[in-house]
Amino acid sequence: MTEIAIIGGGAAGAAVFGALLRHVSHAGIHWITGPSATGRGVAYATNDEWHLLNVRAAGMGLYPDQGEEFVQYAERRLGDVQGADFLPRHLFGDFIEYQLQNRIETAHRQGRHFTIYTQEALHIESSQGGYRVCLADGTGVEADIVVLALGALAPRPLRAVNSDALVSGAYELDPWRLPQRVEAPHRLLVIGTGLTAADTLLSAAHRWPRAELVAVSRHGLLPFMHPSLPAAPYPLQQGLNDVLLACSGTASMLKCVRTAWHASPQTDWRSVIDGMRPINARLWQHLTLAQRKQFLRHLRWLWEAARHRTAPQTAETLQQLLDEGRLQVHAARVLAVGGRGPLDVTVRARTSQLQSTLQADLVVQATGLDTAAAYAEHTLLSHLLQDGLAVADPLQLGVTARPDGRLLNAHGEVQPGLYAIGSLLRGNLWECTAMPEIRAAAHVLSQTLASGPVTTFSPATNPGPAQREDGSGTGHLCTAVLVQPPADAFVDQRSTIG
Ligand SMILES: Cc1cc2nc3c(=O)[nH]c(=O)nc-3n(C[C@H](O)[C@H](O)[C@H](O)COP(=O)(O)OP(=O)(O)OC[C@H]3O[C@@H](n4cnc5c(N)ncnc54)[C@H](O)[C@@H]3O)c2cc1C
Structure with a gap:
């Protein structure tokens, strides 16, 4: 029997897991989810009512071939729901769990062989005739095929932030940790004006009604909004x-x-x-x-502001905050963040080029999706790159891959049995992070693996360690890896959502 391991417990992992359970009957499926809530990932783990989907209910789903679509599920839960509505994200998280449960129950009835591991995967070793995925608890999973559904990489601090600020407790690197903060800030400054920043501002505005809110990004452009009803297609x-x-x-x-x-x-x-x-x-x-x-x-x-738009309700709330003077948005480059709290944020205005320093007792980095594989503090990914099983995209948009998700190794060849889905594939696909794309990709992958015989790993194809940035490695690195991320790599990288 072919053994397939999926690493990543977000929506993409859930979509692949369910699709494989349904379509690949000859395989054992191992889903390594990590410790977070299974299937929800970053986007759908929120409990905030005002964190809305930025895709209409009718466009959201997990499996293209499921019995009940998200709209029907939402209707059952909430009553009157239209396909054009923008619903809370946590509701979609509930839907994912519900769909997964259905697939799991069916798989149990059919006597399918599958296991879910709530561990982090730390390493993928090529072992005899396949791979061994090493888990955080010291155990391992043997697999012929591994699908990486790792999602966005953990945010890294902007280079402008000094070490004092980072450890001050007044700099929040992960905007999704905001709910854990107890003390109300007098002034909260958000770096970024994309969708993640919009979520952060909404949460802060509801939670701390007296807080002054400031958002800064190079262009100072909040995302555009969807029309309240779907617009007619462009005829040409x-x-x-x-x-x-x-x-x-x-x-x-x-x-x-x-x-x-x-x-x-x-x-x-x-x-x-x-x-x-x-x-x-x-x-x-x-x-x-x-x-x-x-x-x-x-x-x-x-492109990001125009393509990845907010729900009209979100845009209206932001506009109201602007009108009330509670929110200011600046088009400026962040030059330095220092201090021990409150923090001093030095910016250079886009139009006047004038420098100024703003003080804030809480600064939140909401610069969106990080895909810079070569710089990420991600144990599994770092090992994959070091071992030459994967190569960072030259523009730091995930890893190099074929459009169908097959990873390229340090020889520039397809690494047998190693696939990715979602944001790791940005370098090849650019738009591959929203549910409509993810569910379609998961379905296609399951069809590919179902049509077997599946190409399995051969030890001879292990490319060995990749060349290090100082040139001292032993492998043959086929794609140039940037030694330094571009100076502005992190500011203004908006979430790629929707
Ligand atoms: C705030 C936000 C809002 C969004 N809103 C929408 C929306 O409205 N509509 C839409 O279509 N799309 C939306 N998106 C896009 C969203 O990225 C996708 O819909 C989808 O959730 C991506 O899922 P994912 O599984 O690829 O990534 P993630 O949600 O990031 O999940 C990846 C998971 O893998 C786990 N993981 C990583 N490494 C390991 C490891 N080594 N071992 C084990 N587990 C690991 C992580 O802990 C995480 O749980 C949104 C994204 C964000 C961030």
Whole structure:
């Protein structure tokens, strides 16, 4: 029997686990979830009522072939629900658990062989004819195939933050830990203005009604909002997408999109952006490395704000906070964060270039998704890179892989039996972190593995350790790894959600 291990207990892990249970009957399934709540991951573990999904209820789901869709589940729980609604994220977390439970009960009835381990996976060793996944409790799981569903990497402090500030207790690196803070701040400063920052501001505004809120990012742009009802599709989308696919770079793509908007004033611009969704991965793949860099440097902030929009209720609350003067948003670069609390945050304004220092008794880093595999403090990933089983994406967007999720090793070859799903694949797919993409990818992966015979690992293909950044390694590193992340790699990296 083929043994398949899935590492990662978030929504992507849940989608793969359920899909494999259903479609891959010849395999034993091992799901290594880590200690957090199974299936919820970062996004759906929140209990805040005002943390809303940024995809309409009708667009959310876990399995493409399930009996009950999220909308029906939500209706059963809440009563009157429309497919166009933006519902609380914790409700989707409940739905994931419910769907998982159904799949698990069915699998039990069918006598399927599967195990769930609530341990962290620390290392993947190539062992005779496959892999051994070493767990935190010292045990191991033998597998022919391993799927990495690790999600976003833990946030790292911005380089502007000094060590005193970091240990002061007044700098919060993980915005999702905010609920654990007891004392109300007088002024809370959020670094970032993307979706994670929006969540942080909403939580803080409800929790500490007297706190003054400040958000800072290079462009000072809060995410755009979804229309309250779905807008009509852009009638000429197919033609536009064909033209975009023929473009030679991001500047010409942007020009084409702008021309389309101007030529069709009756079309909601958001429909044009949404209509590009089926081709986004291909557009990204058409770009050269230099063009991708250019996009990340000059257009990413705009794309993220336009593509990953907030629910209208979220945007309205933020607007109300702005109107009441409780929230200020600055377009500025954070130059330094120092002090022992309250903290001094020195910024340079985008337009005037003037420097100023703001004092805040709580600073929250909400700069969004971190995918810089080479710099992450992630034991498993670090081992994979050191052993040459995986290679960091040259732009620090996860790891190098084929579009179907097969990882490339230090020889630049497909590493047999090693797959990834979700944000680790950003370097190849760009848009692969939201549920509509994740559930589709999990389904396709299960179909691939079901159609066997599955390619299993052969010890001869272990590439060995990768070359280290100082060149002293013994492996053959095929893809250049940036020695330093770009100077602005972390500021203004908005969550890639929706
Ligand atoms: C705040 C937020 C809101 C979002 N809202 C939406 C939305 O409304 N709609 C939408 O479609 N998408 C949304 N997204 C996108 C979201 O990323 C996906 O929907 C999905 O939740 C991603 O799941 P994941 O499993 O890839 O990642 P994660 O949720 O990050 O889960 C990964 C899990 O793997 C575990 N893990 C990591 N390493 C190991 C290891 N070595 N061993 C064991 N376990 C490990 C982690 O602890 C974590 O539990 C949102 C994302 C965020 C962050």
